[in-house]
Amino acid sequence: MAQEKKISSKYIYFFGSFGGILFGYDIGVMTGALPFLKNDWSLTNASVIGWITSAVMFGAIFGGSVAGQLSDKFGRKKMILVSAVIFAIFSLLSMISPNNGALYLIIIRILLGLAVGAASALVPAYMSEMAPANARGSLSGLNQTMITSGMLLSYIMDFLLKGLPEAWGWRVMLGCAAIPAVILFLGVLKLPESPRFLIKNGQPDEARQVLSYIRKDDSEIEAEIKGIEIAFTKETKVAEKTAWATLFSGKYRYLVIAGVGVATFQQFQGANAIFYYIPLIVAKATGNSASSALLWPVIQGVILVLGSLLYIVIAEKFKRRTLLMLGGTVMGLSFILPSLLNLMIANMNPITIVVFLCIYVAFYSFTWAPLTWVIVGEMFPLAVRGRASGLASSMNWVGSWAVGLVFPIMTAAMAQEAVFAIFGVICLAGVLFVHYCVPETQGHTLEEIEEAGMNHGKNKD
Template identity: 30%
Template sequence: MGLGHLSYVWLALIGAMFPTLMIVLVVMMPETPRYLLSVNRRNDAIRTVAWLRGPHIDPDDECCNIESNLDQQETMAWSEFLKPSIYRPLVISLLLMVFQQFSGINAVMFYTQSIFEGAGFRNGAYAAVIVGAVQVVFTCVCAILMDKAGRKMLLILAGIGMTVSAGTFGLYYQLKTPSGNDLSGLSLSSMIVYIISFSLGWGAIPWLIMSEIFPSRARGAASGIATLVNWTCAFIVTLTFSDMMDSLTEQGTFWFFGGVCFVATLFVVIFVPETKGRTLEEIEARFGSRSPIVKSIVSERHPLQDSDVEDEETGKE
């Protein structure tokens, strides 16, 4: 069986070339300076820093900074996940991952060709190429905008766009008739707006926020848990998408995804903090002192009062 002019055997071989190249390059990659210093290999750490930073940075000074941070870090125990400064960002990160996948992105991407062919396009493969190109372009746009517009604002705007576009895609299936009233433009525009919105916000930013809201000592374990949840949800959505289309109908499935996007947007508005321009210590203090929702409301209405309360809490500690 072939796929266009390329057999599945050659398609698999070409796909295997890139992981093989990655394995070779990873073997050649040096260990991180932080790890080398943690196992008392300071000379190797200095050489690695010099290779990474170039000739304009003093590698010995940077290693001293890393060592000072290592001295301050404590060994992470699993019981620390009961602390608000860790379980609150963990819950937020896990829910962001769940919302990211149950927005339906992997189902939409994996079934793009069949979706467009079902929507009346003669060659859904071309539509799938267009969707993939749009995703690449707007993911690059997201990388430029996230440090200017802020993570939270992009997530909110992207969630609104995904909610509306998933709703209009469901509307297309609702209005489509066997006699063929031509609404193919509605399906294509809905899909493109959905992909643009996802790429601008929910594609990359949940992963970035995950790396910014955890304390350093908890980041490895917490990030691993969040990644596991993300790909488990991806597996579930991809596995059940065809059954959802049969049981909920096409329009019901996309309205379900739109509902998830709406709930995700509300969640970001209420619970997710803005991490742009915040230090790790500020973020940890935010989660450790009070509920993020209360702290967000107070800081927006009375920023000076909120700062005074933080100083009082710090003094009590």
Template identity: 30%
Template sequence: MELESSKPSAEQKPAKIGKYVMLCTIIATVSSTLLGYDIGVMSGALLFVSQDLDLNLVQQEIVVGSLNLISIVGGAMAGRLSDWKGRRLTMAIAAAIFFAGAAIMAGSPSFPVLLLGRLVAGIGVGFALMIAPVYSAELSPARIRGSLVSLTEVFINFGILLGYVVSFALEGLPATYNWRLMLGIGMLPALLLAAGVLVMPESPRWLVTQRRTSDARAILIKTSNGDISEANIRLSEILQTIGFADSVDPTKDPTTEEYDNALGKAKKQGEGVWRELLISPSPAMRRMLLCALGLHFFQQACGIDAAVYYSPVVFGEAGVHSKLGKLGATVGVGFCKFSFIFIATFLLDHVGRKPLLITSAVGVTLSLFTVGTAFILLKINTTEGDTLVSVNTAARHAAASGVGAGVTIFAICAYVALFSIGFGPVAWVFVSEIFPLRVRAQAVGLCVVTNRLISGTVALTFLSISQAITPAGTFFLYGSIVFVSIIFFAVFMPETKGKTLEELALFFEGRRSAPQLPPPLSPPQKTS
């Protein structure tokens, strides 16, 4: 499936990335740091919290996986709330909820209270994951949308690396205090996001659906580097895709009574969305859902959260025995994952989404098979109790020489790096692009539900599956799933690079190019 180019629009003209757009997008994607930090810091904190609170294997899995599963609730709630009250308020609520969750976790005296904090933080994560890519996509011109929306994944990876570094830095403190401080520091990104929301504008596309066209036009001018002509054309495209453009005179100022009356004929944002998405979807909507939900399924079914959450455990069973060594190797993984996301950020709007995605899937498949093979060569087998695996005499000798540990660390680093150049950013960029404006927020919320459901399942089952089929079998299982994804991406995924959100909606409806846009709105005339 390839998307044919339509007639050039203002959003496709080469221009500099405006500082205003960049600032607003960075503030929005700070919300993604909430998830990343939790993932990174929990991988290290788990070594100490399990010791301090005497957690068994099942409780450790619940602590890790519960946040991902409960974030499903947050993602579903955020979609409807952002349609009702706006994107900015939804981000503010995400910050407040995660702040409360981090505070509860830091002060937890027992497993039930720790679990409560995880559940509260998980709802905040669900809010943040849904709203960041939607807001960034709706604010960004098409020519730079891929790079700006991919900042969601950049900040997730930054949060992971930050969590790893904090865990490493606080490792020397007493186990009673270090994990509490690790988790409590998670309140800082939430405070930064809450402060940033105060200076952010609302999404212009959301404002149009709320009959606030004058406000939307003012924001579009700012995000178009002050180019009134470009802003007017972008507003015309938004109106057209919602079905307004044919019913108004585009030469009139959008603040006139006639314009607002015309807008009033359309459905409000969010009305009838679930019927349109799930109960009686059109063929175009079914194609969108197949691509979006399939992409998010494969993104998490590749086992990335197992590698990130449990990397200290994996490295320990590969021959790295000290806590400091495990955390140090984990920091290396986080650095690789964070560094390679910048390659994707640069290439998304140059190479395209689909080539990066397929390249990433092929590389992840090979890396996972390498990890599985490394465990086989180390002859690691299942044992009883809370210890994941044991190493026989020959494997211990190999680990002592550094060969076994080195191969495993290298393969895990390659795994997360190749994930970051495609799987990670493309999933969020793609789903923020393809859905029509009226259903976008709740459709992305549905993708968050799928993403977190699979992520939570992986996090909750990794240790148990590894006991049942060995770590080698587990990584081979993940690799086989990713191999299937290569075929899925090649057959079903369209290329979306450089296309406006409105053009993409038309493509899935079966129209390969957008019809001629109405004349751009003229700037308001000053009165003497």
């Protein structure tokens, strides 16, 4: 039978994480498009610039939440397909924005954000449910590699297209986002559904077949099937009554706060201020035009991709908490030190801040960037996984939207060094949060994480 044809595990993991390309491309594309759009439409209002840039993230707040719930009902695969279609349509609609149509572009990008947010919630959930426990960190890290590859691709496209007339350059940059969306749709058509979703919906034989594609032997498959069924049986009655309030009930509270907290801190730490506005940051620091600074995003993109590949290599060699605390500490100092140096050294070389931003990006790329989505994918109990993943994704996008919106407003009102110092303090607060509130999950099955978290919740009650 056609549906019994074996699917390569490499194919499953590649296209299972390919949704990150959409996420990454749209994070990065406005970085290069914005200088041309500003000139084409003569944009000077910082609030309008912030809204155009952050509109996708505003839509993603709702896309992540809705997708998490719908994926529990219809499956991870179907919702990824829907996200790809929405992404392709609204990328093309962005390209044909009417001249000086700021409101139109903002609305279209908000709707586009629904698909971006959905992908950010669905891909980590799918990958964590497909990956074996001893490789879940590195395989889930593929999502981050895809995100950073999408960002680098958008930066390269922006750089290559910078010679086009201003009125066309930014349009082509935005419209090209439809290409990876079409590739994702075609690739996901062949993917199997998540085995945990299949068992949850009374299809253990289909789940067993899916696991045969990605596990080594029958004993491993049967042990995993049994573990999923036991966990699901325990949660069935609760799941039927699951509401938003359930997420913060006693036995779930600990794990939900940990996962949602990490997802929230990741964005409020200010990474996307760099990714969205690096040409404008360099222009303000050096006095050169933003359109002449489009090589800097490419450099940042290369750092991000190399960091994501480094993470895949070291994912199972270091504890999750260790990497998060190391990364957060260096990231915080990378933001705070330029402000201190600027106070102590007269006429400090303006490129110094850009060098420190590169250090920030390097450590972010193999710590908070990939680990946030690994933790979101593995932290939440089955009964609340869809809603909790959606909430974590939405809070992540709240931070992304807020940073994208207020950064140009803040830099118009105060020195860039002071703005980054504020983000640096938030980075260090994130380190404290991880130390006190986030459990270690490396090497544990999803069911073991769930049991430990629920026992912790009971002990706190």
